[in-house]
Amino acid sequence: MATSFVVISTDLRRVTVKAPSGGYMIDVLEEACTKLKLNYESYQLKHSNKLINPTDPIRAAGLPQGAKLELVLKSKTPTAVTVALRLPPSEAGLGIPNNRVSAKVRNDTPLWKLLRHFEESDGAKQNGLNITARGVPRTSHTGTAVAAGSAVGSGSGQLYWEAPVLKFCGRELTSLSDFRKTLSQVGIDAGSQLIMLEFRTSDKTLQEAMEEVQMQLEAADADAAAVLAAPVAKTEPASATATATTPAPASTEDIKSSQPSAEAAAPKATSAGAEPKDVDATPSTVPPTAPSTTAAPRTTSELQPVQVWSPPKASSGTLAAASLRWSKEPESTFAPSIAQMKAHQKQLEEAGRNKRLKSDEEIEEEKREREAKAAAVSRVDVRIRFPDGYTVLWSFANGATGATLHAAVHSVLAAGVQNQEFRLAPPMSRESIQDSADGKKHDLVRNYGMRGGMVVNFLRGADVPAPPAGQSYIKPGVAALAQDIVVPQIAADDDEDDDAEEKAAASKAANDAKRANKTEAMNKMSKFLRLAKK
Numbered sequence: 001m002a003t004s005f006v007v008i009s010t011d012l013r014r015v016t017v018k019a020p021s022g023g024y025m026i027d028v029l030e031e032a033c034t035k036l037k038l039n040y041e042s043y044q045l046k047h048s049n050k051l052i053n054p055t056d057p058i059r060a061a062g063l064p065q066g067a068k069l070e071l072v073l074k075s076k077t078p079t080a081v082t083v084a085l086r087l088p089p090s091e092a093g094l095g096i097p098n099n100r101v102s103a104k105v106r107n108d109t110p111l112w113k114l115l116r117h118f119e120e121s122d123g124a125k126q127n128g129l130n131i132t133a134r135g136v137p138r139t140s141h142t143g144t145a146v147a148a149g150s151a152v153g154s155g156s157g158q159l160y161w162e163a164p165v166l167k168f169c170g171r172e173l174t175s176l177s178d179f180r181k182t183l184s185q186v187g188i189d190a191g192s193q194l195i196m197l198e199f200r201t202s203d204k205t206l207q208e209a210m211e212e213v214q215m216q217l218e219a220a221d222a223d224a225a226a227v228l229a230a231p232v233a234k235t236e237p238a239s240a241t242a243t244a245t246t247p248a249p250a251s252t253e254d255i256k257s258s259q260p261s262a263e264a265a266a267p268k269a270t271s272a273g274a275e276p277k278d279v280d281a282t283p284s285t286v287p288p289t290a291p292s293t294t295a296a297p298r299t300t301s302e303l304q305p306v307q308v309w310s311p312p313k314a315s316s317g318t319l320a321a322a323s324l325r326w327s328k329e330p331e332s333t334f335a336p337s338i339a340q341m342k343a344h345q346k347q348l349e350e351a352g353r354n355k356r357l358k359s360d361e362e363i364e365e366e367k368r369e370r371e372a373k374a375a376a377v378s379r380v381d382v383r384i385r386f387p388d389g390y391t392v393l394w395s396f397a398n399g400a401t402g403a404t405l406h407a408a409v410h411s412v413l414a415a416g417v418q419n420q421e422f423r424l425a426p427p428m429s430r431e432s433i434q435d436s437a438d439g440k441k442h443d444l445v446r447n448y449g450m451r452g453g454m455v456v457n458f459l460r461g462a463d464v465p466a467p468p469a470g471q472s473y474i475k476p477g478v479a480a481l482a483q484d485i486v487v488p489q490i491a492a493d494d495d496e497d498d499d500a501e502e503k504a505a506a507s508k509a510a511n512d513a514k515r516a517n518k519t520e521a522m523n524k525m526s527k528f529l530r531l532a533k534k
Helices: 025-036 089-094 111-120 122-127 206-218 222-242 250-270 276-281 338-352 360-376 402-412 492-529
Strands: 002-008 014-020 043-047 067-073 080-086 100-106 135-139 157-168 171-173 192-205 307-309 379-385 391-397 422-425 453-460
Touching: 002 025, 014 025, 025 043, 025 067, 080 111, 100 111, 111 122, 157 206, 192 206, 391 402, 402 422
Parallel strands: 002 067, 080 192, 379 453
Antiparallel strands: 002 014, 043 067, 080 100, 135 157, 157 171, 157 192, 307 391, 379 391, 422 453
16 A cells, blocks of 8 residues: 655645555655655655654654655754664674674765775674675686585686675665765664675676776765775775685686786886985885875974973972962952952853854854964974973974874983873863874864963873882983073062052051041031030
8 A cells, every 4th residue: 555745845845755655764755856856865854843764664654644744955964873784694604793793873974984894893803704895706617606616617717796785775785886875865864774785796807896996986076085985995905815715716816916016017117217226215115005194294303302491499498489479469369359250150151051053154164264273373382391390392383293292202201211101181181192193183283272382291101100209201311401490589578668658558548538537427416416616
């Protein structure tokens, strides 16, 4: 029995959609958008101000016959969804619990990247799960896949790609264009979703399929290419090697053997016009993958400290800072005033009020402003304050990361402390600066918010004992460059004399005013009682 719905678009156009009761709400969404000539990947259905999950069956949606559904635009803000992938029975021997893997990801994650994520998860990687780069040997005479160790068929053979097939909501996703879509584009926007996985042998060889996968993913727009093409290109050689679980025919070995020769020919062609010393400068054993280029280069001059200060010294048993005049003031002098307390209370009230959430355009505008402010910073000065009182100053260029700061601190540590665990914690902050060269997550200016001069505390690790008494945290050569902290001396005597004169003058003026007020009051009372002489 078919169920009919009335779908109303944002421009108040309406269409009637009939769908079988055994179908899914995504079928209703697709048919409505097709009739309205809209892209269903950008819209959602809403009933009585409640969003409808496109992956729900029509019977379980709880909608009456002829229900009016609104067609609304999807939110561009990503949300978290839980996706479970049920593996085929052929993978039961891997020892994965319940033959199922699951992950909590964002709904803007592409399907291909999701499959790669399942492969790289801890449990699946240890058990050797392979989803995206599976190969099945096929002979040219039989034209069918042969099992490992069987002698069926003859002639040369190759590894053919065993493509993954995703099944959910009564549909199948098999092509590369389907795998480029995100979870939101296929209807998975919220909640949990179970996807069935199968494998089908394609007519493409494994090498051709991997090349086509890379080309298809790199052919997307710039943003999608940065997210998708890099992980696939980085893991393809390892995945292709892992697929050799079955004995490959002779032609496959020829293909593999031809790859090193091509790689060996490339350096010869590039170094033909170079001098012999340039050729020797780069060893042939360097792996093809290079370190991330997003981190700022570490130079020797950048890791050298700019200035060193020695611990504060005591003067007559009292620290220099403690001898200042303001340190002798009573606590009531620093108590907040009524106006300050009212302003603080007003800020708390403003923070507790419900406010409109920022739109995607406003969020993007704030990101651009933050990036512009971060790009305007040329250098940042970081002072590391050690537990023994020494303070060391470094000046880093824009683009330095947490790894740069950790390397600079390591260069000045003493031999007894250099191999111990430590943390670099900015004041009034719960997070520590991580020893990572990832410029996207651990940039000193963009991610840690450093501007101008910053003070960072050097803290020992949780299980690291304190060094022996008298042992310094920094090297003797660095400690020899330390300078004393000069605290300006305030002329306390002159200030105290001025204060005494001001207090005496104020007291005399108050006494005079009090006598004048008392005399005036007595005269008025005498006149009232008629005691004054005429």
